[in-house]
Amino acid sequence: MKSSGLNFRHLHYFWVVAKEGSVTRAAERLGLAVQTVSAQLSLLEQAVGKSLLAPQGRRLVLTEAGRLALGYADQIFLLGEQMQEALAAADDEPTLRLAVGISDSLPKLISSRLLEAALRLPQRVKLVCFEDKFESLLGDLTMHKLDVVLTDRPAPSGAALRVFSHLLGESDIALFGSKELAKRYRAKFPASLSGAPLLLPTRNNVIRGRIDHWFEAHELRPDVVGEFDDNALLNTFGRNGLGLFPAPSALAADVEEQFGAVLIGELDQVHEQFYAVSNERKIKHPAVEAILSAIHGRVFTPVKRK
Known part of the structure; x- marks a missing residue:
């Protein structure tokens, strides 16, 4: 059956349901009736010709097709948020956005100390921080949802992920x-x-x-x-x-x-030990560079670089 095209509003409803794990909670977050959200999900599944969610106990879990769709939806709506922020700031002072993944094992005092330097830049910086398991953050980094991951360990050697670990101290x-x-x-x-x-x-x-x-x-x-x-x-x-x-x-x-x-x-x-993990061997984001240049010899034991 020929698709009538993707409705991005339906995709957004699916994205919220996937994050919440429940149509009821998603409807509360969206300010809509449960029946409305459920109906829009059905229309999306009809449009793509795949089941995206399946019941498991009281929750809805992603099917294989749903996991694939969620990955794309994450990128779409992240870009949408960034576009809105860029447009809103177009007539104001330029704002540098820094999306940081913080490993849940990293002490909060350490992460705040590391990020202080970014906020001292002459240019206005907007921090967007996400805390999660290290492995999940690495996945988000490779999808370019994050600019850098702060953690207490290097990325696994020999991993298929093309990321680079920078020892901070x-x-x-x-x-x-x-x-x-x-x-x-x-x-x-x-x-x-x-x-x-x-x-x-x-x-x-x-x-x-x-x-x-x-x-x-x-x-x-x-x-x-x-x-x-x-x-x-x-x-x-x-x-x-x-x-x-x-x-x-x-x-x-x-x-x-x-x-x-x-x-x-x-x-x-x-x-x-504390690391910054990035997609690039040489970090180029100004706010991350500020973190690297500010912390050595001030917060931690200095690290000798080769």
Whole structure:
């Protein structure tokens, strides 16, 4: 059957449903009746001749054709948003847009420090930040949805993705805790850590393995009272005095100011590295270049470049 052409309004409804995982939630977000959204989805599927969504329990999941369509829809509507922003700013001061992917394992204090330099440029910069799993962000980077990804690990070597990892720097890792916990555990550090309440990232976090190895090497057995996939949540529990928690020692002043926690002691030989991953071997985006030029020797241990 000959297609009557793609209706981009129908495609937008599909895009929102795919993001929300439910026609009901999508209708609420769009301010439309559920029946209207459902009907428009049916018309889109008729137009393309494929089923794009399938029920799975209470949710709608993408079919193979739906995943393919969503990839194109992401690009279409991202470009649409950028076009609107460009047109709105055409008569105003030129604005430089920086779309940043932030790995969910990257400490929030680190990401904010890295991005400060971009906001100090003479030209007005609009930051658009997305937090997700590292692997998902790499996919978005290759689709040019992002200008750069900030993360705590390099992109996998030998991967089919043509991306480049730029080592920004590194910081020693230290344990922090409330002032009350500091009185109890700082005096005889690190021997005092046996049995101490500890809040740690989950085991899929790069730094977790290094911390575990440090405790094993020192024959210490802390009491791991909480493991967190979300670094911000880990810090919140640490601020509430529920346990000691790791953070970059370079940001000790920030940790004390934001979380009321003080340095207990450094974990010698435990370092966390930070990377910018880009589509190009040489980064050309002015805001990312500003980040690279500003951070060396100021926030982290300087990195020797070949």
